[in-house]
Amino acid sequence: MKTIDEITRPKEYLTPLDRHLGDIIRRWAERDVMPRRREFDEDWKDHALIEPAFASLMGELGLQRMLFPEDLGGMGFGRSSYLGTGGFRIFEEIARADSGIAVAFGVTSWPLLMICRPPHENRRLCEQFAPRFCSTTRPVFAANAMTEPQGGADIENLDLLRGRTIRTRAVRDGDQWVINGHKLWPTNTGGVADLFGVVCSTDPGSSDPRDFAFIFVPADTLGVTQGGPYQKAGMAADKNGDVWFEDVRVPDWYRACGPGDDFTYFKEVVSFGLMGSLAFTSGVLLNTFEILGDFAARTSYRGRLLKENDDVAGALADLATDAEVVRIVGYQYARMLDRPDLYGAPWSDEIVAKGRAYKCFACDRAVSALGRAMELMGRHGSDRSGDVEKHWRDVKIVQLWMGGKQLGQMEAARWFYDCETL
Amino acid sequence: MRYQELFPVPSARIAESDELLAESVFRWAEERVVSKRRKLGESFDELLTPALLALLDEVGLRHLVWSGGETSETTTSPTTLVVALEQVGRADLGLAAVLAGHFALQRVLVRCHGGNPSLEKGFSPGPLSRKTSGNFSPSVDVDAGVDVDADVDEDVDEPARNHSTTTTTTTTTTSTSTGRVKRLFKSFKEGVRGGNFSSEKFSPRELPLRGWSELGALVLPDYGPASPAFDGLGAPAVAMLGRGTVVIESRRPVRPQHAGADAGWFGVACELEGEPALVVVPGDAAGALRGGEVPKKTGLRASRDAELTLAGVELPEDHVVLVGAAPYSVLVSDYRLGCAAGCVGALLAAHAILRDWSEDRVIKGQGRLLRDNPLAAALMGRIGARLATSRLLVHGLADLLGTGSSDALDGAGSTGRSATTLAVCSAVLDAAASNLDETMELMASAGYATEWQLERSWRDVKTLQTVLGPAPARLAELAAHSFGCEVR
Numbered sequence: 023m024k025t026i027d028e029i030t031r032p033k034e035y036l037t038p039l040d041r042h043l044g045d046i047i048r049r050w051a052e053r054d055v056m057p058r059r060r061e062f063d064e065d066w067k068d069h070a071l072i073e074p075a076f077a078s079l080m081g082e083l084g085l086q087r088m089l090f091p092e093d094l095g096g097m098g099f100g101r102s103s104y105l106g107t108g109g110f111r112i113f114e115e116i117a118r119a120d121s122g123i124a125v126a127f128g129v130t131s132w133p134l135l136m137i138c139r140p141p142h143e144n145r146r147l148c149e150q151f152a153p154r155f156c157s158t159t160r161p162v163f164a165a166n167a168m169t170e171p172q173g174g175a176d177i178e179n180l181d182l183l184r185g186r187t188i189r190t191r192a193v194r195d196g197d198q199w200v201i202n203g204h205k206l207w208p209t210n211t212g213g214v215a216d217l218f219g220v221v222c223s224t225d226p227g228s229s230d231p232r233d234f235a236f237i238f239v240p241a242d243t244l245g246v247t248q249g250g251p252y253q254k255a256g257m258a259a260d261k262n263g264d265v266w267f268e269d270v271r272v273p274d275w276y277r278a279c280g281p282g283d284d285f286t287y288f289k290e291v292v293s294f295g296l297m298g299s300l301a302f303t304s305g306v307l308l309n310t311f312e313i314l315g316d317f318a319a320r321t322s323y324r325g326r327l328l329k330e331n332d333d334v335a336g337a338l339a340d341l342a343t344d345a346e347v348v349r350i351v352g353y354q355y356a357r358m359l360d361r362p363d364l365y366g367a368p369w370s371d372e373i374v375a376k377g378r379a380y381k382c383f384a385c386d387r388a389v390s391a392l393g394r395a396m397e398l399m400g401r402h403g404s405d406r407s408g409d410v411e412k413h414w415r416d417v418k419i420v421q422l423w424m425g426g427k428q429l430g431q432m433e434a435a436r437w438f439y440d441c442e443t444l
Numbered sequence: 445m446r447y448q449e450l451f452p453v454p455s456a457r458i459a460e461s462d463e464l465l466a467e468s469v470f471r472w473a474e475e476r477v478v479s480k481r482r483k484l485g486e487s488f489d490e491l492l493t494p495a496l497l498a499l500l501d502e503v504g505l506r507h508l509v510w511s512g513g514e515t516s517e518t519t520t521s522p523t524t525l526v527v528a529l530e531q532v533g534r535a536d537l538g539l540a541a542v543l544a545g546h547f548a549l550q551r552v553l554v555r556c557h558g559g560n561p562s563l564e565k566g567f568s569p570g571p572l573s574r575k576t577s578g579n580f581s582p583s584v585d586v587d588a589g590v591d592v593d594a595d596v597d598e599d600v601d602e603p604a605r606n607h608s609t610t611t612t613t614t615t616t617t618t619s620t621s622t623g624r625v626k627r628l629f630k631s632f633k634e635g636v637r638g639g640n641f642s643s644e645k646f647s648p649r650e651l652p653l654r655g656w657s658e659l660g661a662l663v664l665p666d667y668g669p670a671s672p673a674f675d676g677l678g679a680p681a682v683a684m685l686g687r688g689t690v691v692i693e694s695r696r697p698v699r700p701q702h703a704g705a706d707a708g709w710f711g712v713a714c715e716l717e718g719e720p721a722l723v724v725v726p727g728d729a730a731g732a733l734r735g736g737e738v739p740k741k742t743g744l745r746a747s748r749d750a751e752l753t754l755a756g757v758e759l760p761e762d763h764v765v766l767v768g769a770a771p772y773s774v775l776v777s778d779y780r781l782g783c784a785a786g787c788v789g790a791l792l793a794a795h796a797i798l799r800d801w802s803e804d805r806v807i808k809g810q811g812r813l814l815r816d817n818p819l820a821a822a823l824m825g826r827i828g829a830r831l832a833t834s835r836l837l838v839h840g841l842a843d844l845l846g847t848g849s850s851d852a853l854d855g856a857g858s859t860g861r862s863a864t865t866l867a868v869c870s871a872v873l874d875a876a877a878s879n880l881d882e883t884m885e886l887m888a889s890a891g892y893a894t895e896w897q898l899e900r901s902w903r904d905v906k907t908l909q910t911v912l913g914p915a916p917a918r919l920a921e922l923a924a925h926s927f928g929c930e931v932r
Contacts, residue, residue: 432819
């Protein structure tokens, strides 16, 4: 059987650190995660078992420092022209073991993109927050507080609504922002996050992009309350909960990029979120490729190995094809984010729309492929000990987040077909 | 019932007693499961076991298929089973699947061996309990006395016993709803004799297993060394006949389809002289070893798994309750029909959740209801269509299986019926999986949050798809029937 390293990647365009980074993460995953991931599933509330895996990845290996400039103790990836493909490799390797860990780790970098990435790097905020992440071996998490109770995915629907439905209000009071609002579902809530990037409106109901504000709020700020984690179908390592902001006061310079620019560059955050989703999906498919291949090579059917039956071989080929195609598409998108000179700005409508389309495609393929893999394995497919079912539960959540499938379809349709009234 | 208006099925075969049964199980579902879900989640001890007990005792499903005692030439119709399991599945697909296997086994026993004293002692459901109302209603104090059947013979001998050692007597009770209950349980009244599990065996101190241990669990073929009896799949066990006995041996630990950890007896698919056979095995038979860690699975929490090893289990020969491909396929068909019916119930539950959730969900910030959006509505249209057709298919299949000579287990056309059953069951489960996938897409985070109860059905349906057997084997079976393919 071929290894996952023989599933195609764009070898002509990988960061020089690719192999090194990949090896480190794979060793960590195979040592700290894969042997215990079934137990992690039961640990969704306390994270007592999961925490050491985060500690070794983020604190000891130091990957929580990834985006910050090197002179501030970071790894300088925020300024790298390989952030897309390098990030893809890291996320994919982690998700191969546990996509819940991958998203909790990935989301820590998500709001930080707003201040660590040229051309909108905010040096003052980098200096302010770098020590939290770069001067400790304790895992430190960040969260993007976007979704609100009344509108579900409306906030991610930037193209159409332009922030009009955001109810979390930020009011300027002297040299401070005063924030009031209620957010649902951010990854790394439920008591996990140390720092929030909060999507607010300075004038709720307005669709003027200048009223869209992205403001950083340390979790220990007075007036911030985090609820407990929700119980979900999967992704135990990713805690989600409610966050309330009640008369929360932060310095006015905690706004990421400023009027107009917050709106523009937040779309880059969306693009990177879509790239991450593609990488998680690819990682899940790669591990399913491995598990199913192993199962088919040691299970007997019709007097021969399962993989030697034509019908089963057809299904195996389909899974390998899905893994190949999703990986190729995912890396292609990551390259598009790295090469604005060729493909346009990562915050452009085109890049966002294409990312939506690729994510829809990849998730649909993965959900379907994993469901078929489970059916092929029969009752072994739904055994928790087989891990395919865990990936199946997890990747369904990837399919549904960031506005879900329908928002993805609408954004793609608007861009490809110039739909104007959707 | 509202479901008959929303997703109608032909009513010609639905007897008045079926409607009453559906009502009873519907009330049981609301009272004992649906209303407690949010608090109790998937708790086996606090929710599912008490619910099963109420279903067996108070609704009376213990006697739905086999009253015990004297031989019945016919047993409960497939339509009745569908009506009941649909409502059970609405509450919990795991419970429906457990009962689908149990009822399939009981139907085989009734149709082939209802008069066999040895089997009566071992596997009939026992006497009607005084708690059995058959008309589940919270307003009725069942303990105060419900007349299950005024004609029930009170002069009951001590029941036959197998592995139990105590005596059970039957109590006749009174009720104002005698007429309805009589109709519902008119075929049960002969079941007051027999039964191997005494009330003492199920004493309260032995909870939570009371109820579970009277259930039978199917053990069907899986991947493994190919058996000529099971079209390339491995036989769970090999059976050898001796002088009035049968000895069965599993080549490796096998896993019953459902409730392996809790069932009291097993119906084990065996290879017997190159043919498929079914042997019933008491859970406490010498050589039947059940144990090891209970493997966790994606869903169907009502069904706790365990591995079973059959090491030279010797039983009376009459424990071989069927031999041959045709009767075996009828057994499997009954099981598949029950599972499909439970799945329709799960779809009805998902429909109710989506309907409730979409009542006030707005998008795009202008008070537009999500459900009125053309894209969401298109998805909902597909979801509704699959539910309507699945329900119709399952009821149509019950109709098909309930006609002709299928009661004899070897009736002409049983291969066709079996293949059609497999096709319908596969189609219904595929439809259910698609519906739940798409309902989750619509509900997004609410779809995968346990709070909304949808993701549980999604896990349950996928798990049931896997438990029904490996996909290649199911497709090969259909190809063999439809086109004569000799898959090799």
